[in-house]
Amino acid sequence: MAFEDYFEQLIETSKHSFSGWDFSYVNDTGRIDAEPLTWSYGSKALALIRNSSSMLDMGTGGGEFLSMLRPFPQTIYATEAYTPNVPIAKNRLEPLGVKVFEIEDDHHLPFENNFFDLIMNKHEAYSNQEVRRIITEGGTFLTQQVGGVDCHEINDALGLPYNEEFIDWNLAKAASDLEKNGFKILESGEQFPIQRFYDIGALVYYLKAIPWQAPDFDVEKDKQKLYEIHQLIQEKGCFDVKQHRFYIKAKAI
Template structure:
């Protein structure tokens, strides 16, 4: 299919929740060597209360059951709320609107806080975790897919540094003990230009002002590269932290 057809197809695909099924076979990679899902599942089985931050459409959380009786999920993007509630309400999950810097739960009310690719605010984490409560987060670092922006002629994807060291320092400053730190830059490979257009629509913060018209010249350059080399490869940036809230002395 020619450039115009691939781009038009990707631009017309509806976006629903946090589902990248349409990209199957057109993109590969970005997964780090660890399994966030397996780590989260082990922690969920040991917890009596759970908060999942930025749950998207609830795709991952719905696979971690059986969930604690007290499970809350937050989502800060309005279009995803209905999707998350439709998927999670039958599982007994209370889905609330909220972002990582304003979590809509009471102080000290959570045994386990999960956060996969959501906004991580150390102060809010420390506020909502019960004494001895656990945080597990996988974050997207500030170097994520920066080669996309460079190839398109777009500004860098993030305006500040965000890496494992930054996050550890923030958690330590609020009294959290970090027990596990991992950081990797796995490859992410696109096999056609339509896949990249779809990705940029779904992950809107990569190039916030993205439109096909605005970045057509860069998209055509990448399309020519894919046709010549069979792929367009960039580097993702992922880091994982596990931490524990302080236990208050009596």
């Protein structure tokens, strides 16, 4: 098979459908891998859920992650801002007793003051003031975030600008903002683990699923740069980039 034909076939695989927040098409097949973090958001979430009576999962995606954290507290809600994910989340979560709300504005959530004793947020935007409004005094806010310098090597390799909107988003800023809005930081951590792409089709699939990484990305426009990354992968076996992750466990005071 010609080298160029193999490249085009890999690009073609990036057209596989993506729904919810399910990367199994490339993760479960080993086409993308990532260095593990020194903490587990899921383990921390499980322990908190077991001691909660009312909880909210912000940015639930298609509900894939939340659905695996049962048993749930008596009162449980989830929000999702990406419209295509909402029916997926409802179909998965509502039979399990989770009420799912589509939201448009992080600063205006459809919940009463002091309503939740646990709010979870994995890789979703949030308003510090609004989270504090709807959480009980003594309640716990657990979040894991994607930092502002996440996977910048992708942008560098493609010759594309960084997303400036998030570039200053890191643990220090997030923790400071929470402390200014009525929270005490109980735990935190920040890391830059390696994420590895084993073929160019997996990289393109990834970029299509998270368009905010490189908003100017276009397969046809950037095909020459993609081909150069493809050549690198063929020579070295993979294309490595650095993720940016941090977590915070905080108590409302």
